[in-house]
Amino acid sequence: MSNSIANTRVVVGMSGGVDSSVTALLLKQQGYDVIGIFMKNWDDTDEFGHCTAEDDAEDVRRVCEQIGIPYYTVNFEKQYFDKVFSYFLEEYKRGRTPNPDVMCNREIKFGEFLQKAIDLGAEYVATGHYARVIEEDGTYKLLRGVDNNKDQTYFLNALNQQQLSKAMFPIGHLPKPEVRRIAEEAGLATAKKKDSTGVCFIGERNFKEFLSNYLPAKSGKMIDIRTGEVKGDHDGLMYYTLGQRQGLGIGGSGSGEPWFVADKDLEKNILYVVQGDQHPSLYSTGLTATGINWISGHADKSQPLRCTAKFRYRQPDQGMTLTWTSDDTMEVTFDQPQKAITPGQAVVFFDGELCLGGGTIDQVHKVQIQEA
Numbered sequence: 001m002s003n004s005i006a007n008t009r010v011v012v013g014m015s016g017g018v019d020s021s022v023t024a025l026l027l028k029q030q031g032y033d034v035i036g037i038f039m040k041n042w043d044d045t046d047e048f049g050h051c052t053a054e055d056d057a058e059d060v061r062r063v064c065e066q067i068g069i070p071y072y073t074v075n076f077e078k079q080y081f082d083k084v085f086s087y088f089l090e091e092y093k094r095g096r097t098p099n100p101d102v103m104c105n106r107e108i109k110f111g112e113f114l115q116k117a118i119d120l121g122a123e124y125v126a127t128g129h130y131a132r133v134i135e136e137d138g139t140y141k142l143l144r145g146v147d148n149n150k151d152q153t154y155f156l157n158a159l160n161q162q163q164l165s166k167a168m169f170p171i172g173h174l175p176k177p178e179v180r181r182i183a184e185e186a187g188l189a190t191a192k193k194k195d196s197t198g199v200c201f202i203g204e205r206n207f208k209e210f211l212s213n214y215l216p217a218k219s220g221k222m223i224d225i226r227t228g229e230v231k232g233d234h235d236g237l238m239y240y241t242l243g244q245r246q247g248l249g250i251g252g253s254g255s256g257e258p259w260f261v262a263d264k265d266l267e268k269n270i271l272y273v274v275q276g277d278q279h280p281s282l283y284s285t286g287l288t289a290t291g292i293n294w295i296s297g298h299a300d301k302s303q304p305l306r307c308t309a310k311f312r313y314r315q316p317d318q319g320m321t322l323t324w325t326s327d328d329t330m331e332v333t334f335d336q337p338q339k340a341i342t343p344g345q346a347v348v349f350f351d352g353e354l355c356l357g358g359g360t361i362d363q364v365h366k367v368q369i370q371e372a
């Protein structure tokens with residue numbers, strides 16, 4: 001074992017899931033000085049006094065004991081509330097659909113948590129994200145995880161050079177089934193644990209009910225964007241996402257094609273809907289992105305750039321042209337009209353395997369509709 005590896009301390013962010021368990025195991029096997037830390041970011045104690053964070057912390061304890069590494073729990077509930085949840089609520093108040101995971105990675109996992117790790121003498125923070133980071137000529141590059149199905153670069157697009165220089169993603173080069181196999185072979189307590197889904201602080205709860213605890217809902221009219229006809233009432237604009245089909249409560253069986261959310265007018269509190277999933281009002285030709293993080297730090301902002309991008313996790317990449325309009329804003333023009341582009345979500349740019357960076361979708365440029 002190389003002495004320098006043995007002297008390199010790595011803090012692993014342990015969620016109690018299989019990915020971070022294998023992350024810690026691999027680093028330990030490679031000879032690093034590994035510490036496992038579970039973050040408690042949210043008090044999810046239910047009405048029966050049960051808290052899933054406690055179950056997860058217990059899984060972290062069992063896995064760390066199996067691997068033979070020290071473990072701790074840190075509480076970042078206040079920091080998470082101030083830096084992620086407040087932003088989440090603010091965005092919903094503006095009628096947008098935020099991405100708290102992108103913010104959590106930037107502000108908590110590779111913000112507060114990274115600082116905590118550094119305070120503990122660690123050189124790196126490792127997580128079980130499916131992504132890769134490499135250094136080339138002093139620049140840190142974020143690459144897609146090799147498992148296309150699991151690639152999580154979408155959520156890591158807001159990390160900067162300093163954060164990437166401290167990040168390790170030890171399972172980024174592995175397909176998920178291989179990660180499970182490693183966990184099973186090592187007999188890790190989390191080997192068969194099912195993957196977490198959804199926004200971490202909402203969990204399996206009903207989203208509408210959850211949000212209504214924090215933001216007052218204002219009902220209003222639901223209007224057909226084509227005819228101006230009132231189709232019904234909505235429960236509050238914040239509950240709806242562009243392109244959404246479920247939960248509109250109109251167009252029951254026998255009344256033709258399903259209805260979709262086409263637009264929101266925040267000022268007038270109107271939800272615009274349209275019938276048929278191919279209607280042009282669901283499509284856009286481009287978008288304005290703000291708060292752009294260009295990972296390499298070196299961009300030629302005077303030239304338009306061809307690349308691919310995703311507007312949501314697990315979407316195939318789409319071709320487009322980027323034009324910088326200021327230091328951190330750009331106009332994005334799609335090669336083909338795109339459906340259900342959602343303000344508040346992340347747009348993330350790629351050049352092949354390389355994640356170039358990303359930003360927040362601010363304005364959406366709708367397809368111009370020419371009715372016959």
Ligand SMILES: Nc1ncnc2c1ncn2[C@@H]1O[C@H](COP(=O)(O)OP(=O)(O)OP(=O)(O)O)[C@@H](O)[C@H]1O
Binds near residue numbers: 016021037039128129
């Ligand atoms: N509560 C937590 N405490 C510490 N680290 C965490 C926590 N939640 C997530 N992480 C870290 O962030 C990574 C990605 O989080 P995500 O919620 O996407 O988990 P995941 O892909 O389901 O992985 P896992 O199987 O490890 O739960 C995790 O693998 C872990 O390293």
